Amino acid sequence: MPRKQKNKNLLLIFTRNPELGKAKTRLAKTVGDETALEIYKFLLQKTRDVSLKVTSDKAVYYSVKIRTNDIWDNEIYQKHQQNGEDLGIRMKNAFKDGFASGYKKVMIIGSDLYNLSSENIENAFNNLNDNDFVIGPALDGGYYLLGMNSLQENIFENKDWGTETVRKDTLEDLKDKKVKLLELKNDIDIYEDILDIPEIMIKFINSK
Numbered sequence: 001m002p003r004k005q006k007n008k009n010l011l012l013i014f015t016r017n018p019e020l021g022k023a024k025t026r027l028a029k030t031v032g033d034e035t036a037l038e039i040y041k042f043l044l045q046k047t048r049d050v051s052l053k054v055t056s057d058k059a060v061y062y063s064v065k066i067r068t069n070d071i072w073d074n075e076i077y078q079k080h081q082q083n084g085e086d087l088g089i090r091m092k093n094a095f096k097d098g099f100a101s102g103y104k105k106v107m108i109i110g111s112d113l114y115n116l117s118s119e120n121i122e123n124a125f126n127n128l129n130d131n132d133f134v135i136g137p138a139l140d141g142g143y144y145l146l147g148m149n150s151l152q153e154n155i156f157e158n159k160d161w162g163t164e165t166v167r168k169d170t171l172e173d174l175k176d177k178k179v180k181l182l183e184l185k186n187d188i189d190i191y192e193d194i195l196d197i198p199e200i201m202i203k204f205i206n207s208k
Helices: 025-031 033-052 087-100 118-127 166-173 198-205
Strands: 009-015 057-062 077-081 105-109 133-137 143-148 179-181
Touching: 009 033, 009 087, 025 033, 033 118, 033 198, 057 087, 087 105, 105 118, 118 133, 118 143, 133 166, 143 166
Parallel strands: 009 057, 009 105, 057 077, 133 179
Antiparallel strands: 105 143, 133 143
16 A cells, blocks of 8 residues: 655554454463453554554554554555564564655554553654654563664564563664663553553453
8 A cells, every 4th residue: 555655754553453362362361362352452442542643654564464444544544564474574674664665753663552642652753853763661571662763674683572682682782872761661461461450450351
């Protein structure tokens, strides 16, 4: 789908197609596949609502198949399929595509964070005025947000994705760059991650 460029900033949103038994599999071990899927759909909608308020251009990258009739408005969101054999290569290709299209600042977020706000994202873009990179550190040792002014491919290579070493290894790659670290936040991957979120507990768990 051709890019409709209106802005110099691009927000990439990586999503998993919401399918039973394939969404939030670690969470599903505790709450079951159906509840895990409903929680992920809720997080997708929350990510959509937050991103709508961000002034940048926006692109959704689907894990499996591009959907035209879903929660992501075709008039607002560019739509692409993730391309690559692991997460790092898929992210690298998305960033490369963004910069090749003429964007000056490109940033990526996932779709499994409850407490990420549009203000957080706008501030992250603003931080790229004075920094080469901006990283939102996640409690699990990874990151929930990554933004940059130019592509540095090695930060997407030779990482054990999904482990606690990802952020540390990424920062090591960027030791000669100016990096802004944002507020620490928690991805929702396992049951313990939702215990402090009443909206999810009441809506999906306590009603079962």
